[in-house]
Amino acid sequence: MPDFGFDLLGTDGQARRGRVTTAHGTIETPAFMPVGTAATVKAMFPEDVAKTGAEIVLGNTYHLMLRPTAERIAELGGLHKFMNWSKPILTDSGGYQVMSLTELRKLTEEGVRFRSHIDGSYHMLTPERSTEIQHLLGSTITMAFDECTPYPCTKEEAEKSMELSMRWAVRSRDAFVKREGYGQFGIVQGSVHEDLRLRSIEALNGIDFEGYAVGGLAVGEGQELMFSTLDFTTPAMKTDKPRYLMGVGKPTDLVGAVARGIDMFDCVLPTRSGRNAQAFTRRGPVNMKNARHATDHRPLDEECPCPACTQYSRAYLHHLIKAGEILGMMLLSWHNIQYYQQLMQGMRDAIEAGSFEDFQAAFLEEYNGGDIAPL
Incomplete structure (x- = not known):
């Protein structure tokens, strides 16, 4: 051992x-x-x-x-x-x-x-x-x-x-x-x-x-x-x-x-937020209760490999949350933990490449830039 x-x-x-x-x-x-x-x-x-x-x-x-x-x-x-x-x-x-x-x-x-x-x-x-x-x-x-x-x-x-x-x-x-x-x-x-x-x-x-x-x-x-x-x-x-x-x-x-x-x-934030309809994305936090997602066929984050993003639309996630379905909480919790792990991997890669300062600047610009415009 x-x-x-x-x-x-x-x-x-x-x-x-x-x-x-x-x-x-x-x-x-x-x-x-x-x-x-x-x-x-x-x-x-x-x-x-x-x-x-x-x-x-x-x-x-x-x-x-x-x-x-x-x-x-x-x-x-x-x-x-x-x-x-x-x-x-x-x-x-x-x-x-x-x-x-x-x-x-x-x-x-x-x-x-x-x-x-x-x-x-x-x-x-x-x-x-x-x-x-x-x-x-x-x-x-x-x-x-x-x-x-x-x-x-x-x-x-x-x-x-x-x-x-x-x-x-x-x-x-x-x-x-x-x-x-x-x-x-x-x-x-x-x-x-x-x-x-x-x-x-x-x-x-x-x-x-x-x-x-x-x-x-x-x-x-x-x-x-x-x-x-x-x-x-x-x-x-x-x-x-x-x-x-x-x-x-x-x-x-x-x-x-x-x-x-x-x-x-x-931190409890990724899972607690997931159970309360908040998703963390590279464009910042997104509230899936908002009505603007109701007819949006696009994924929550097109670059995320989690099931919430690869298999379901924003409209479906919104529906699950509004209906109080447990699956909505499960999918958003999975997505948030996935996002956090991707963020850590991105930082590990950036430190290895000697480009952490550039990574941090790009991260903050995108994260603070806001979510994609509604359809």
Whole structure:
């Protein structure tokens, strides 16, 4: 079995082209991970997710520990077998979900005691328990347990939160069971403050994880502030380990973050948008509820190889959405994940060719140019 590793294959400015090697296969970076919160990418068959080019998906500790429980998944052979996905799986630690339960949780140095949103039962999530759950699931990449700093917050609050996350990072690492082909990522916190981010990076570097994530962004600060935070964060991060920006984002976010040295992403946006009639295309987002599509026989995007674009018209997709048919949600979800994977492939090719700056300019011009005119 191969050891967990990261090869930096090339750079173009700050943009990086790499490859992550794991027990469950390789991940070409920059990479986008479709989100499979409850052991499924919503409205998608696992084999169809793989057909889009996705090489890794994300699962969620919080949701899986409550239902069906990590212990049951372990008894059934682990998360890969349970959800019929043989490629790598990254599981987030549950910290973000628990922190969002403001009225249902109590935060202490030990961890977080919270009430289940499902049945009101009480649970305790600590760095040790989060790491244990992810081990039971058989996660290829385990995330350290952290507190996701909210935005806005005072600098004092951000500092206190970051320091707690760094103490939890040590405990998460101590609880991690090292084995060939599996890795654990630490999470950089510090809100939008340069000195706090740099202190967080220094603390995590001392722990020596297999990879490093940037957390606490895409939580309401806006794209401009997210980019400016990355501008001083990623240059301080290790170059020989993968860098993962959590919970991001829109296509323009992905391209801008790759330009700033990020390797991996996850976001619910492609599938959530697909279930809500929004399609992402190279000409920008398209709302398939709009009446202008009702008689349009053209494909959603003539250059997209997904079934929604190659087998059906805009008029049919519009009809499915208006009729509330599940197939409409399935097709738009597939299309959006396909679009995201094509975007990542385009960035990988551009970095290899040394033309990322031109790629970014052309992408933004077309994406911001608007959809094709109605018939």
